[in-house]
């Protein structure tokens with residue numbers, strides 16, 4: 001795969017940044033795509049830009065404002081609270097079909113720049129109830145994209161079966177633990193690195209980190 005090009009779906013968070021390094025180890029050329037949909041914090045886009053810049057990665061930012069028209073939700077509307085899903089309900093950050101749209105656009109962009117591989121950091125293990133993070137969905141969309149474009153794009157999901165502690169291990173194995181810990185943004189309150197420590201994303205990230213450090 002060394003001589004081929006890959007497109008990484010990239011938010012500047014822990015998972016997609018780990019995927020970015022995963023791709024850099026495997027492909028001759030790596031580009032990244034970030035979706036701008038009026039996230040609660042411009043900090044997310046800035047963070048993604050900085051990381052892409054640090055590693056001289058060609059960075060595409062696609063405007064996905066239309067998502068806001070489709071699904072007002074806690075990530076894009078300041079007056080909605082970010083809550084974890086309870087009793088099997090989806091968290092308030094859920095935008096139905098978001099990855100269906102993102103991955104379709106990323107797949108078309110990959111086709112445009114002649115990238116034969118696409119990488120996303122979705123995973124089933126820390127499953128927060130998003131149906132379009134499931135392995136079945138990704139495989140199904142991979143087939144659909146190839147039928148739509150008469151292509152042989154391969155979608156890779158290196159984190160699909162890893163828990164958060166194992167994702168930190170992967171970062172560490174690539175020598176990027178400290179970089180990912182300090183430079184990525186996962187926090188719903190827009191705070192880089194260790195974040196606010198209290199939102200659901202920070203809790204999940206910190207629990208995984210502590211678990212990994214203990215088992216190391």
Ligand SMILES: [Zn+2]
Pocket residue numbers: 186187188189190195196197198199200201202203
């Ligand atoms: Zn937080």
